[in-house]
Amino acid sequence: MRTVVFGAAGSTGRVLVEQALAAGHQVVAAVRHPEKVEPRAGLTVVRADVADAAAVRTAVAGSDAVFSVVGGKPTRQPVELHSTAARTVIDAMHEHGVKRLFVVSSVVLEPGWRPSNAFFFNNVLDPVVNRVMVRTTHDDLRRMEQLVRASGLDWTIVRPSGLFSNHAPTAYELPEDQADGLFTAREDLAASMLDQLSGDAFVRRVMAVITTAVRPRIARVIWREAIMSR
Numbered sequence: 001m002r003t004v005v006f007g008a009a010g011s012t013g014r015v016l017v018e019q020a021l022a023a024g025h026q027v028v029a030a031v032r033h034p035e036k037v038e039p040r041a042g043l044t045v046v047r048a049d050v051a052d053a054a055a056v057r058t059a060v061a062g063s064d065a066v067f068s069v070v071g072g073k074p075t076r077q078p079v080e081l082h083s084t085a086a087r088t089v090i091d092a093m094h095e096h097g098v099k100r101l102f103v104v105s106s107v108v109l110e111p112g113w114r115p116s117n118a119f120f121f122n123n124v125l126d127p128v129v130n131r132v133m134v135r136t137t138h139d140d141l142r143r144m145e146q147l148v149r150a151s152g153l154d155w156t157i158v159r160p161s162g163l164f165s166n167h168a169p170t171a172y173e174l175p176e177d178q179a180d181g182l183f184t185a186r187e188d189l190a191a192s193m194l195d196q197l198s199g200d201a202f203v204r205r206v207m208a209v210i211t212t213a214v215r216p217r218i219a220r221v222i223w224r225e226a227i228m229s230r
């Protein structure tokens with residue numbers, strides 16, 4: 001299959017590209033800075049900011065499936081990245097007759113999500129970080145989800161919990177809508193999407209994905225994801 005990955009130079013995007021190439025897919029890495037992506041057999045690199053509709057159309061042309069794993073730095077300012085990407089990618093897919101779309105959202109969007117055995121997270125981190133410090137990102141992910149649901153495409157909204165990097169995929173879990181777990185390895189997030197290319201279990205549905213076989217230390221995740229990534 002010919003797949004397009006928007007956000008291919010990011011932490012999840014790099015893993016997704018690697019796994020897709022290993023699975024024998026042709027991959028188009030759609031990135032803002034092509035020099036960030038190492039050339040490899042089976043990989044085409046195109047320059048595309050998701051706000052640039054013409055560049056997005058060029059990237060999507062001739063593909064079988066599109067993945068959007070774009071993301072930005074934590075901010076309290078208004079965010080439009082995810083909804084902008086949804087608009088340009090959906091328009092480009094309609095123009096080129098491409099049907100299969102995966103977008104990465106977040107389980108935080110599920111209103112009742114309160115993972116079990118996570119007192120500190122539920123009572124301190126989630127109210128302060130997710131509901132205040134990065135609220136604008138979640139507002140925009142919500143707009144993205146609405147656009148994707150209304151797109152008429154064969155979409156899957158993918159909702160990970162807190163992301164961390166692991167050395168390999170694990171036996172991840174895939175509940176619908178929300179998952180009772182704090183963490184998702186990027187390797188599992190990528191593998192779960194690629195696995196769905198060959199089936200329709202989550203077409204026009206929301207797929208949560210969590211990692212339970214490995215549990216990172218919460219302090220280490222905060223240090224790496226929130227502090228070192230700034």
Ligand SMILES: NC(=O)c1ccc[n+]([C@@H]2O[C@H](COP(=O)([O-])OP(=O)(O)OC[C@H]3O[C@@H](n4cnc5c(N)ncnc54)[C@H](OP(=O)(O)O)[C@@H]3O)[C@@H](O)[C@H]2O)c1
Pocket residue numbers: 006007008009010011012013030031032033036048049050051069070071072073081104105106107160161162163164225
């Ligand atoms: N961190 C978490 O715990 C968590 C939890 C749930 C969901 N998520 C979501 O998971 C997704 C992936 O996270 P991640 O950690 O892999 O993200 P990341 O490492 O920050 O990568 C995001 C990528 O998006 C690209 N990008 C940003 N703006 C763009 C634009 N205008 N046009 C094209 N590309 C653009 C960046 O490009 P450059 O390389 O050019 O900067 C970067 O490569 C994000 O949507 C995030 O909201 C994260």
